[in-house]
Amino acid sequence: MKSSLLQMLRTKENEFISGEKLSEKLGCSRTAVWKHIDALRKEGYNVEAAPKKGYRLSDEPDTLSKHQLESRLKDETFITAVHHYPSIHSTQETAHQLASENAPEGTLILADEQTKGKGRLGRQWHSPRETGIWMSLILRPDIEVKRAPQLTLLTAVAVVRGIKNAVGIDPEIKWPNDVLFEGKKVAGILTEMQAEPDKVHAIIVGLGLNVNQSQFPAPLDTIATSLRIESGKSVNRTDVLSSILIEWDWLYRTFLKEGFAAVKPLWEAHALTMGKRITARTPKETLTGIATGIDDSGVLLLRQDDGTLRHIYSADIEC
Ligand code: BTX
Known part of the structure; x- marks a missing residue:
């Protein structure tokens, strides 16, 4: 319910939306709308209320709820x-x-x-x-x-x-x-x-x-x-x-x-690394060369100085 109420308040950016409309759209009483608005305010939302106009969302907290x-x-x-x-x-x-x-x-x-x-x-x-x-x-x-x-x-x-x-x-x-x-x-x-x-x-x-x-x-x-x-x-x-x-x-x-x-x-x-000279530290060895791209499965392709193409499955990369 709170998610739908917030969604509706947001669609009317900077405008008031009446309690009647909110209760109609949310399928609940105006008292229930008021209770949810009160709960939102307690969480830090600034919801203005004006007689005959309704409610307007003017500020939101940076919470990850x-x-x-x-x-x-x-x-x-x-x-x-x-x-x-x-x-x-x-x-x-x-x-x-x-x-x-x-x-x-x-x-x-x-x-x-x-x-x-x-x-x-x-x-x-x-x-x-x-x-x-x-x-x-x-x-x-x-x-x-x-x-x-x-x-x-x-x-x-x-x-x-x-x-x-x-x-x-x-x-x-x-x-x-x-x-x-x-x-x-x-x-x-x-x-x-x-x-x-x-x-x-x-x-x-x-x-x-x-x-x-x-x-x-x-x-x-x-x-x-x-x-x-x-x-x-x-x-x-x-x-x-x-x-x-x-x-x-x-x-x-x-x-x-x-x-x-x-x-x-x-x-x-x-991608940052492509075409650049990199050092790849794998669990087994340290390799240096040019990162030429990734293949269709996402594996990194590294061209070593002697021309060998190496497939890197897991590594820490330094550019
Ligand atoms: P990673 O092993 O590639 O990088 C870890 C290294 O990054 C650390 O050793 C340190 O040098 C550096 N580091 C640590 N914290 C930060 C930071 N906040 N910002 C920048 N550098 C940092 C990378 O591992 C993958 C991290 C995944 C983290 C998420 S958070 C949600 C989820 N839960 C959890 O425990 N881990 C993942």
């Missing part, structure tokens, strides 16, 4: 449930737990703060309170296990396009899982799987996106950035998140229908 988000998404998206926590160890851990309890595809776990946010290979992800988007999404695609890493690349495309649409600035993708502004990391993606050797049960895609930090503690201060630092203004987290999810939705549908080849050109359009 379930109804804030649902009120911004289309009725039909791949998001089937939203779980929001003020503070949690790691959305990724909670997503794993929910996935093993059969949570459906499209379950989204969001937190305002993570106390044990994780990156790849046991690294930590700094996730301070109410300044970023710390989220994990449960997907259950019917794909081969080896295709799971393609979802990292797809997510990176959704993130850069979503940021461009919501904030108007253009980050770049560094293969496989970083989103950067001039070499500084604004977002990281962590894709994990629950699977048997030949069957994917769930893929959990984690996204950490720095939104409103104005500074970072050492040693992150030299390598991290936020949307606020890059755009020079504070950014509403729900606006960016909904914009990313709208992109993710159609990209994921395209991926399921047409395969990764349909997403690849979009990835390439934002």
Whole structure:
């Protein structure tokens, strides 16, 4: 109900909408409308009320709540449930737990703060309170296990396009899982799987996106950035998140229908590393050469100085 009320108040930007109209559209009494408006005010929404005119939404808090988000998404998206926590160890851990309890595809776990946010290979992800988007999404695609890493690349495309649409600035993708502004990391993606050797049960895609930090503690201060630092203004987290999810939705549908080849050109359009000299640290060796592109399955192609073409499945990249 709160999500629908917010949606209606937003469609009348800067205009009043009468209590009668709201109660008619929402199918509830005017007293019920008033109660929900009161609840929204307690959450920090500024809803003006004027006799004979009705209600007008003049300001919204930057909270990441379930109804804030649902009120911004289309009725039909791949998001089937939203779980929001003020503070949690790691959305990724909670997503794993929910996935093993059969949570459906499209379950989204969001937190305002993570106390044990994780990156790849046991690294930590700094996730301070109410300044970023710390989220994990449960997907259950019917794909081969080896295709799971393609979802990292797809997510990176959704993130850069979503940021461009919501904030108007253009980050770049560094293969496989970083989103950067001039070499500084604004977002990281962590894709994990629950699977048997030949069957994917769930893929959990984690996204950490720095939104409103104005500074970072050492040693992150030299390598991290936020949307606020890059755009020079504070950014509403729900606006960016909904914009990313709208992109993710159609990209994921395209991926399921047409395969990764349909997403690849979009990835390439934002990729930083292509055509550049890079060093790739894989779990086994360190390789240097020119990143010539990715293949149709999302694997990085590296041309070494002796002309050998190497396929890189997983690595940390330095440009
Ligand atoms: P990664 O292993 O590629 O990057 C981790 C590295 O990034 C850290 O070692 C550190 O150097 C740097 N780093 C840590 N925190 C930040 C930050 N806030 N901004 C920029 N750089 C940072 C990247 O792993 C994947 C991260 C996924 C995080 C999400 S948050 C929601 C979900 N839940 C969870 O526990 N993890 C994922």
